[in-house]
Amino acid sequence: MIEVRELRGVGVGTGVVVGPVLHVSRQTAAAPTDARSALGADAELARAREALASVSAQLRERAAGADEATRDVLEAQALMTDDPELIASVERHLGSGVTAEKAVADAFGEFAALLADAGEYFAERAADLHDLSDRAVAALQGRSTELVVDPGHPYVLVARDLAPADTAVLDLDRVLAFVTSEGGPTSHTAILARQRGIVAIVGAVGVEGLPDGTQVIVDAERGRVWVDPDAAELADAEARIAARQAAADAPAGPGALADGTPVKLLANVGKPGEAAEAVRLGAEGVGLFRTEFLFLDRLTTAPSVADQQESYREVLAAFPGKRVVVRLLDAGADKPLAFLSPGEEENPALGQRGLRALRASASVLADQLTALAGAQAQTEAELWVMAPMVATVEETAFITRAIHDAGIRTAGVMVEIPSVALIADRVLSRTDFASIGTNDLTQYTMAADRQLGSVAALQDPWHPAVLRLVKEVGAAGAALGKPVGVCGEAAADPLLAVVLTGLGVTSLSMSPTALADVRVSLARHTLDDARAIAEAALAADEAADAREAARAAADTITAGR
Amino acid sequence: MERTVTIASGHGLHARPAKLFTQAVAASGHQVTIARPEGKAVNAASILGIIAAGFENGDEVVLNVEGDDAERVLDELSEFLTTDHDEAAG
Numbered sequence A: 001m002i003e004v005r006e007l008r009g010v011g012v013g014t015g016v017v018v019g020p021v022l023h024v025s026r027q028t029a030a031a032p033t034d035a036r037s038a039l040g041a042d043a044e045l046a047r048a049r050e051a052l053a054s055v056s057a058q059l060r061e062r063a064a065g066a067d068e069a070t071r072d073v074l075e076a077q078a079l080m081t082d083d084p085e086l087i088a089s090v091e092r093h094l095g096s097g098v099t100a101e102k103a104v105a106d107a108f109g110e111f112a113a114l115l116a117d118a119g120e121y122f123a124e125r126a127a128d129l130h131d132l133s134d135r136a137v138a139a140l141q142g143r144s145t146e147l148v149v150d151p152g153h154p155y156v157l158v159a160r161d162l163a164p165a166d167t168a169v170l171d172l173d174r175v176l177a178f179v180t181s182e183g184g185p186t187s188h189t190a191i192l193a194r195q196r197g198i199v200a201i202v203g204a205v206g207v208e209g210l211p212d213g214t215q216v217i218v219d220a221e222r223g224r225v226w227v228d229p230d231a232a233e234l235a236d237a238e239a240r241i242a243a244r245q246a247a248a249d250a251p252a253g254p255g256a257l258a259d260g261t262p263v264k265l266l267a268n269v270g271k272p273g274e275a276a277e278a279v280r281l282g283a284e285g286v287g288l289f290r291t292e293f294l295f296l297d298r299l300t301t302a303p304s305v306a307d308q309q310e311s312y313r314e315v316l317a318a319f320p321g322k323r324v325v326v327r328l329l330d331a332g333a334d335k336p337l338a339f340l341s342p343g344e345e346e347n348p349a350l351g352q353r354g355l356r357a358l359r360a361s362a363s364v365l366a367d368q369l370t371a372l373a374g375a376q377a378q379t380e381a382e383l384w385v386m387a388p389m390v391a392t393v394e395e396t397a398f399i400t401r402a403i404h405d406a407g408i409r410t411a412g413v414m415v416e417i418p419s420v421a422l423i424a425d426r427v428l429s430r431t432d433f434a435s436i437g438t439n440d441l442t443q444y445t446m447a448a449d450r451q452l453g454s455v456a457a458l459q460d461p462w463h464p465a466v467l468r469l470v471k472e473v474g475a476a477g478a479a480l481g482k483p484v485g486v487c488g489e490a491a492a493d494p495l496l497a498v499v500l501t502g503l504g505v506t507s508l509s510m511s512p513t514a515l516a517d518v519r520v521s522l523a524r525h526t527l528d529d530a531r532a533i534a535e536a537a538l539a540a541d542e543a544a545d546a547r548e549a550a551r552a553a554a555d556t557i558t559a560g561r
Numbered sequence B: 001m002e003r004t005v006t007i008a009s010g011h012g013l014h015a016r017p018a019k020l021f022t023q024a025v026a027a028s029g030h031q032v033t034i035a036r037p038e039g040k041a042v043n044a045a046s047i048l049g050i051i052a053a054g055f056e057n058g059d060e061v062v063l064n065v066e067g068d069d070a071e072r073v074l075d076e077l078s079e080f081l082t083t084d085h086d087e088a089a090g
Helices: A041-064 A068-081 A084-094 A100-116 A120-140 A188-196 A231-249 A272-280 A305-317 A355-360 A362-378 A393-405 A418-422 A424-428 A438-446 A453-458 A464-480 A494-502 A512-523 A527-538 A543-559 B015-028 B047-053 B070-081
Strands: A006-008 A010-012 A016-023 A155-159 A175-180 A199-202 A215-219 A224-227 A264-269 A285-290 A323-327 A382-387 A410-415 A433-436 A484-486 A507-510 B002-006 B032-035 B060-065
Touching (some): A010 A188, A016 A175, A016 A231, A041 A068, A068 A120, A068 A188, A068 B015, A084 B047, A100 A120, A100 B047, A175 A188, A188 A199, A199 A215, A215 A231, A264 A272, A264 A512, A285 A507, A305 A323, A305 A362, A355 A393, A362 A393, A410 A418, A410 A424, A418 A424, A418 A438, A424 A433, A433 A464, A438 A464, A464 A494, A464 A527, A494 A512, A494 A543, A507 A512, B015 B070, B060 B070
Parallel strands (some): A155 A175, A175 A199, A285 A323
Antiparallel strands (some): A006 A224, A016 A215, B002 B060
């Protein structure tokens, strides 16, 4: 047997752990046969109903103890197991004289095939159905569907993939890391790892071959599992773990590069209640406060000035003396609002959305600015206000004047449309700051709908075309002495954060849980390093090449010290 | 009794909105179907049927409710479908 020393997969986060492997799987059902039922259709139907009810009850029980996101998934799965059409299908299959096991498996299979045909998103739901089918058939066969794991010590959990019903019963405090042989960055395992801050590598083909108890280093930052590491590898891993721990324990000072160049680390906030969590995780302020939540549940009218002012005040009050960047209402496209909606559009992403929609409803814009100015007067925060979906210098001048006229000192624009990135020098000369929304900037640069799975591969902010646009904005900001931030997913990627800084970005805003990893990554590189790493990424042809080139450049620089 | 409404949830009638909708249908205690105009009617209490039908944001759908009090149930379910149940993405 060839000894496996190293496995590759997709890392989640940047953590490193060392520990023993433990395979986790529950008993799976035996494949049902075509054998004819000796009990008759009525008795088989009663068995099927009982098995489905027991699976559904188990799911609901686990849902009750789970966090909100997992609860939604488990409740949906319980509803699928109870589905009246599923029972009807089981009954139809029983009509041909088969057993309940066979009828249940075929009924689930019928719906899974229907979903698998319907596209990428549905293929994941089809995987849910296979899991439910297996649980129901196992119940009919008298097998336990419980996942029993308690080795009594911390372990590296190895599995094919994990279903929500499995992870809901795991004692996650014992789990050092997840390593799965299947699944991608959007699998349930990866999502759970991100939520809980657990080190994980998904899609690590070959991991299923490692015996229980094998010592491994799980290195999420590099997407590698090192098997039976030698003393030198262990020492290196332990040094990195200690460095990460020290950085996490150190009071979260202001974000900075290794040479002291400040890079403000800010939080993206979608609701007033999220501000406290952002402060706890060391955010130096808010880089993107989305205001849509106030408007989304409203069908016909905008919220009153007083209601808005109270919500804004709540967020601003959490950040005395600190910057809070509020984005004006970004309606349209994926977030249509009845009272602002332009009606049917062939291409809503290219239609009357963002600032365009606000200009068409002068009273909504005026009310929002009045409420923001009111909240500014009630708090000590440094309020910055910016407009979404700005395409021209004229729009920049218009909204900057409107914000200033409302009594708000600092006005800016979001860079989401390539036009304003390309003439960033002229745009920035007419306003106070720019904030790059990398999700939309990538969508518009690559002409790839953010919400369409079939073009998801093009929606990658590492693409050199997107990076070149960021460089234009960064250079214009540096020349004019105006701040340039990034507030998209890109800012939360620890390596891309370094690249963005090298391109001239002066602040990064992200979901608060990403702050610690980005802070550590920035502290490893000087501004000159960041510029060299950015140059390496810019010189690539493709997004994946840019990521590899930046990684190689960063490793070379760190190794040279 | 029938009514035509437009689906408002940002990601259509999948995942969480599909779950909430079938729960609302089941809670009404009425026989309810949902269909595209001229399309095949799906049992609205079936989460599998709803997900497989793939109703998207902006789709017009025809709701059909039978029995007493159908108008009130139609009002409630229409209101549900014309509200966005997905959080805004960045």
